[in-house]
Amino acid sequence: MAEDRDIHLSTPRETSPAFWVTGFVLLVLMPLLNVLPPEDSWLHLSDFSLNRFGKFLAFAILALGLDLIWGYTGILSLGQGVFFGLGAYCMGMHLMLTIGKESVYGSDLPDFMVWNQVKELPLFWKPFYSFPAAVIGAVLVPTVFALVFGFLAFRSRIKGVYFAIITQALALVAWLVFNRNETNLGGTNGLTDFKQLLGFRLSESGTQRALYVITVLCLGGAYVLCQWIIRSRAGKVLIAVRDSEQRVAFSGYAPANYKLFVFVVAAALAGLAGLLYVPQVGIITPAQIGVLPSLEMVIWVAVGGRGTLAGAVLGAVSVNLGRSVLTNYFPELWPFMLGGLFVSVVLLFPDGLVGILHKLRDRISARKSAPLAEGEAQA
Amino acid sequence: MRRSGRSLRLCAVFLLLCSVQDRAAAIELQPSSAPSLSLDQALTQLTSDDETVRETALRTVIEQGDAALIPRLDEIRANADRSVRQAIKPVMDLLKHRANLENPDQDVRRSAATDLGLARRGVAIPWLERAAGKETHKWVRYTMEESAALLRLAADDQATKLEAIDKLAALSSQNAVPSLKELADAGRAASATGRQQELSQAAAAAIERIETWAAWSNAIETIFRGISLSSILLIMSVGLAVVFGLMGVINMAHGELMMVGAYGTFLTQEFFKAFLSPGLFDHYFLLAMPVAFLLAASCGLLLEATVIRFLYGRPLETMLATWGVSLILMQAARVYFGDLTAVVAPAWLNGGQQMMVGVFLPNNRLFVIALSAICVAIIYAVLFRSALGLRVRAVTQNRNMSACLGIPTRKVDAYTFAFGSGLAGVAGWALTLIGNVEPGLGQNYIVDSFMVVVTGGVGKLAGTIVASLGIGGLNKLLEPGLGAVYGKVCILVLVILFLQWRPSGLFAVKGRHADS
Numbered sequence: 001m002a003e004d005r006d007i008h009l010s011t012p013r014e015t016s017p018a019f020w021v022t023g024f025v026l027l028v029l030m031p032l033l034n035v036l037p038p039e040d041s042w043l044h045l046s047d048f049s050l051n052r053f054g055k056f057l058a059f060a061i062l063a064l065g066l067d068l069i070w071g072y073t074g075i076l077s078l079g080q081g082v083f084f085g086l087g088a089y090c091m092g093m094h095l096m097l098t099i100g101k102e103s104v105y106g107s108d109l110p111d112f113m114v115w116n117q118v119k120e121l122p123l124f125w126k127p128f129y130s131f132p133a134a135v136i137g138a139v140l141v142p143t144v145f146a147l148v149f150g151f152l153a154f155r156s157r158i159k160g161v162y163f164a165i166i167t168q169a170l171a172l173v174a175w176l177v178f179n180r181n182e183t184n185l186g187g188t189n190g191l192t193d194f195k196q197l198l199g200f201r202l203s204e205s206g207t208q209r210a211l212y213v214i215t216v217l218c219l220g221g222a223y224v225l226c227q228w229i230i231r232s233r234a235g236k237v238l239i240a241v242r243d244s245e246q247r248v249a250f251s252g253y254a255p256a257n258y259k260l261f262v263f264v265v266a267a268a269l270a271g272l273a274g275l276l277y278v279p280q281v282g283i284i285t286p287a288q289i290g291v292l293p294s295l296e297m298v299i300w301v302a303v304g305g306r307g308t309l310a311g312a313v314l315g316a317v318s319v320n321l322g323r324s325v326l327t328n329y330f331p332e333l334w335p336f337m338l339g340g341l342f343v344s345v346v347l348l349f350p351d352g353l354v355g356i357l358h359k360l361r362d363r364i365s366a367r368k369s370a371p372l373a374e375g376e377a378q379a
Numbered sequence: 380m381r382r383s384g385r386s387l388r389l390c391a392v393f394l395l396l397c398s399v400q401d402r403a404a405a406i407e408l409q410p411s412s413a414p415s416l417s418l419d420q421a422l423t424q425l426t427s428d429d430e431t432v433r434e435t436a437l438r439t440v441i442e443q444g445d446a447a448l449i450p451r452l453d454e455i456r457a458n459a460d461r462s463v464r465q466a467i468k469p470v471m472d473l474l475k476h477r478a479n480l481e482n483p484d485q486d487v488r489r490s491a492a493t494d495l496g497l498a499r500r501g502v503a504i505p506w507l508e509r510a511a512g513k514e515t516h517k518w519v520r521y522t523m524e525e526s527a528a529l530l531r532l533a534a535d536d537q538a539t540k541l542e543a544i545d546k547l548a549a550l551s552s553q554n555a556v557p558s559l560k561e562l563a564d565a566g567r568a569a570s571a572t573g574r575q576q577e578l579s580q581a582a583a584a585a586i587e588r589i590e591t592w593a594a595w596s597n598a599i600e601t602i603f604r605g606i607s608l609s610s611i612l613l614i615m616s617v618g619l620a621v622v623f624g625l626m627g628v629i630n631m632a633h634g635e636l637m638m639v640g641a642y643g644t645f646l647t648q649e650f651f652k653a654f655l656s657p658g659l660f661d662h663y664f665l666l667a668m669p670v671a672f673l674l675a676a677s678c679g680l681l682l683e684a685t686v687i688r689f690l691y692g693r694p695l696e697t698m699l700a701t702w703g704v705s706l707i708l709m710q711a712a713r714v715y716f717g718d719l720t721a722v723v724a725p726a727w728l729n730g731g732q733q734m735m736v737g738v739f740l741p742n743n744r745l746f747v748i749a750l751s752a753i754c755v756a757i758i759y760a761v762l763f764r765s766a767l768g769l770r771v772r773a774v775t776q777n778r779n780m781s782a783c784l785g786i787p788t789r790k791v792d793a794y795t796f797a798f799g800s801g802l803a804g805v806a807g808w809a810l811t812l813i814g815n816v817e818p819g820l821g822q823n824y825i826v827d828s829f830m831v832v833v834t835g836g837v838g839k840l841a842g843t844i845v846a847s848l849g850i851g852g853l854n855k856l857l858e859p860g861l862g863a864v865y866g867k868v869c870i871l872v873l874v875i876l877f878l879q880w881r882p883s884g885l886f887a888v889k890g891r892h893a894d895s
Contacts, residue, residue: 076695149875156879161629161694165829166875172826173871180864291826295702302699335710342703346696347689 018310019223026057027216031209047205051280054212056320058276061215061222063300063316064309065269068226069262070298071306072235074242075159079167080297082174083142083267085289087274089178090141092191092284093125094134095202099195111193112186122184131198138275139268146267147260154256154263159245168291175290190285197279208280215276219313222269226309229265238262296338302345305354314353418443422451425467426459433463437470441502449474473500480510480523486730489519496526496554504530518733525552532558537574541581548585551592551736559586596737601855607744609851610751613844614809616828616835617754618802620843621762623832625775625795628687629694631702633828634821635709636800639678640671640807641816642712645722664725671808672801678708679800683793691792705821712818722811743812750809754802758840761798771795834874836884845885850874 030053033045062084069075096110107114109121127133149170153163179188200207229235240248241255248255278284287293296319304315319341327334349356421439424432440448449471456467476498479491492510495503504527511523528550531543544562547555559582566579619633630636644667651663682704690697724743731741762768770791773781782788810820831850835842850870857866878884 076698152875152879156882158878158882161623161698162833162878162883164695164698165629165833166878169826169830169871169874173868176864176867291822295699298699332710332714335706339703339706339710342706343686343700346700346703347686350696 023216023220027213027220031213034205034209047208050212051208052324053317054208054215054280055277056317057212057215057219058273058280059297059300059320060273060313060316061219061276062270062273062297063304063312064219064222064226065266065273066297067301067304067306067309067312068229068238068269069266071301071308071312072230072242073238073259073262075259075263076164076298077167077263077266078164078291078294078298079170079174080266080270081171081289081291081294083146083270084274084277084297085174085178085284085286086142086145087138087271088278088284088288089185089191089274090128090134090138090271091275091278092194093128094131095194095197095279096191097125097129098197099193110186110191112189113183116183118183124184135275139271142267142271142274143264146264150260150263150267154259157256168294171289171291171294175286178286178289188286190283190287191278192283192285194279194282202279202282211276211280215280218272218276222272223309223313225265226269229262230309234258234261299338299342299345301352303341303352305352307351308354311352311354318353418448422448422455425452425455426463433466437466441470441473445474445478469498469500473498473503477503477506480506485516485519488514488516489522492519492522492526496522496529499530499533501530501534503527521550521736525550525554528552529555529558532562537578540578544578544581544585548588551589551596553589553593553737556586556589559589593737596735599734599738601859602852603738603740603744605852605855606848607748607851608855609848610748611810611813611824612827612831612847612851613751614747614754614806615803615824616831616843616847617751617758617840618799618806619828620832620835620837620840621758621802622796622799624837624839625771626792627692627694627837628690628796629698629701629829630687630796630799631698631825632682632705632708632821633701633800633803634823634825635705635712636675636678636803636821637807637810637824638708638712638816638818638820640675640804641722641811641820642716642720642807643667643671643674643804644808644811645716645720645816646670648722661725661727664728668805668808671804673804675804675807676797676801679803680793680797682800683796687796688789688792709818709822716818718817720816722816724812728812747809747812750805754805755840755844758802762840767791767794767798830870830874834877834884836881836886839886842884842886 030045030050033043034047034050037044062080066077066080069077099110109118113121127137153166158166178185178190181187185191194202196202197207197211200210202208230238237248237253237255237258240253241258245255274284300316300319301312302315303319304313305311322337323334326337345352351358418439421436421443424436425440427433427436440452452467452471452474456464456471459467472494476491476495479487480495482488482491488510492507495507507523507527507530511520511527514520514523525547528543528546529552531539532547532555534540534543540562544559547559562575562582563579563586566575566577566582568575615633615637618636619630622628622630622633644664647667647670648663651660651666682701686700686704687697690700728743728746731739732745733739760768762771770781770786771794773784773786774788774791778788781791807820810824814820814823827850831843831846834850835844835846853870853873854866857869860866861869
């Protein structure tokens with residue numbers, strides 16, 4: 001799979017203009033379109049759309065991490081939903097606790113604990129009264145978990161299909177644990193009915209707009225971080241691991257350490273995505289962290305174009321946009337579409353949307369300077 | 380009745396005391412001092428206003444009547460007032476159970492014996508003992524003896540009680556434990572008489588004996604459940620293992636091929652229901668197996684030709700593509716068949732075999748165990764005794780050289796994949812015995828079968844067998860203590876730890892590859 005996938009190696013050192021243009025559109029233009037034009041203008045971006053977009057961008061942060069580990073390092077992790085879920089539940093627990101007396105039962109405890117006759121807050125909930133603890137926890141818990149899991153997995157050289165299957169089992173088990181844990185984590189219903197964050201009402205469009213802006217900033221930060229990793233020496237080793245781990249090992253590197261590092265970074269980004277997702281969507285349930293969601297995350301990256309950071313972002317946004325449009329109009333059709341995406345992205349366009357764009361660009365430039373391109377094609 | 384005069388007198392006193400609560404029990408245990416009645420007289424006196432007359436009549440009915448009286452009793456009951464109705468009902472039940480003790484169906488005999496034991500009517504003791512003497516089926520006789528001993532336990536004669544306790548201990552009767560506990564507790568009270576203490580000691584000893592036995596039979600049942608689950612896992616993962624081991628293809632749609640097999644079984648059943656005589660219905664299940672195999676195998680062939688053959692040597696991509704196929708198949712089944720479809724198991728798979736006291740093995744589980752053994756045998760035969768098997772092994776070892784020697788490698792790939800898919804269909808066929816046929820059928824098992832394949836190692840069937848035994852057995856071993864969820868968590872942790880020790884599974888292919 002490696003031979004035709006050296007696009008990133010040729011990317012220039014400086015950040016491309018597309019990054020700044022996209023950043024400007026997402027960070028400045030879209031919130032402005034939400035605020036300034038009157039509601040009936042066609043330029044107006046509704047609160048709903050902006051909020052939905054914020055959700056997709058949170059997913060894009062996760063996709064960046066997944067691209068780092070799958071696209072660049074060649075390790076297929078089917079358990080990314082678990083790390084996402086850990087981050088999301090950390091934030092969800094904080095939001096649950098800040099509801100306070102506003103809950104249906106007016107108790108200090110979350111509602112589901114009242115139903116389940118839990119008298120006292122479980123110990124592991126207590127740190128989440130504090131907002132900084134929740135934010136740090138949302139990133140740190142998945143990180144530590146990935147560190148332990150990854151250490152065990154990579155040390156024993158579990159790789160390829162084996163690693164994919166083990167992480168898939170991890171997703172199944174995490175789903176089971178969260179699903180059956182009615183008394184401590186709300187079971188199937190998950191955590192929901194959030195009211196406020198740091199004193200701001202979550203139902204207000206201003207709060208949601210702020211959350212959107214924060215998400216865009218985090219995405220930008222994550223993008224820069226990933227780019228920095230890839231352009232560093234470590235990034236070169238990661239790509240080398242993907243192409244031939246054996247050769248990397250024989251050259252005197254310890255591939256396991258690099259793999260562990262990138263796995264942990266991916267988990268941290270997934271946790272961050274979960275942290276940003278929860279206040280924007282207002283609910284987190286075990287259904288979002290199981291086997292199928294974890295696989296869908298992989299497909300975001302594949303559709304966008306694996307091995308390019310822009311592809312990961314593009315894939316996460318476009319697949320989710322497609323999903324949210326299609327499930328609205330043809331709910332029965334979406335699984336067919338998703339299945340078809342899985343098959344066609346592997347068989348027909350392995351480089352994803354970015355690959356298609358690159359091909360188009362090449363074709364256009366080839367038409368401009370036909371004789372030169374001929375020589376290139378042969379090379 | 381083997382009862383001494385003293386015990387009858389005691390009986391009378393005791394019954395006088397408790398007749399208020401348990402009138403029906405009083406009826407049959409009183410000494411028959413009342414003038415004897417003919418059955419016809421008794422029947423007319425059942426509705427008498429005088430309670431003693433009525434009780435004599437009821438007793439006569441129980442002692443002399445048989446099941447033929449039930450319709451007449453029913454008639455009387457229909458016209459009588461409430462208290463009479465309440466008195467007649469247990470009598471009718473007794474007569475019915477008594478008749479059922481001679482029913483040709485062993486299950487009916489057995490449940491009649493159980494009911495008589497629970498009814499706590501001493502009058503049933505001789506019936507049960509007579510029936511037990513004639514009974515040929517071991518476990519029906521066991522139930523009759525157990526019920527008789529349970530009834531004797533309620534007698535008032537010390538010797539009879541002790542004898543009954545011994546008998547129940549010898550039978551390892553689980554049903555006796557509550558009554559025995561009562562006796563044991565009664566003897567420990569401060570006010571207990573010497574007789575009660577004697578009974579209490581005997582009861583305590585009996586309980587211990589019964590519980591030791593129960594522990595053993597529990598252990599045996601756990602082992603059986605483990606083997607049963609293991610064989611289900613084995614059937615499911617063996618097709619996966621063939622494809623993964625020999626071709627390096629991880630087929631995520633394997634679960635959906637099982638679903639295809641299960642729906643094939645369902646369709647065969649519907650066909651039999653619609654077009655063939657009901658007498659043939661029991662045979663549908665056997666015919667459904669080839670149907671399931673062929674359906675799944677042809678789906679596999681199609682899948683190989685359209686998707687998988689472009690992806691050989693790229694297992695991760697194959698995984699994603701086949702997962703997509705699985706989503707499509709699942710949704711197609713959901714759209715076409717709806718959510719739940721039940722398959723009726725054939726009559727010969729209902730019920731089960733009693734191995735020993737407290738150990739009951741359901742037929743369908745036994746069937747699945749046997750089937751998994753047969754499947755493994757067939758796979759061995761195909762791989763190691765057939766021309767196709769030889770070619771498959773050759774292609775696995777060195778594809779290029781095989782091609783040079785004239786083996787059509789493309790065809791071998793296709794047939795191997797179709798064979799593995801057919802095995803998934805057979806697994807689906809077997810799964811209809813255990814659960815519902817639903818679109819999500821494959822999803823419920825797929826992760827487990829992957830774990831089996833990974834733990835077992837690629838390429839060796841022995842690994843799959845040992846791994847499914849290990850994981851299945853461990854699952855059933857952990858489940859009682861940890862619960863299903865944490866049992867599964869525990870198994871995942873154990874598998875990861877196991878892979879620390881053997882990264883490429885239990886039976887890894889030996890070779891000089893530092894990295895494969």
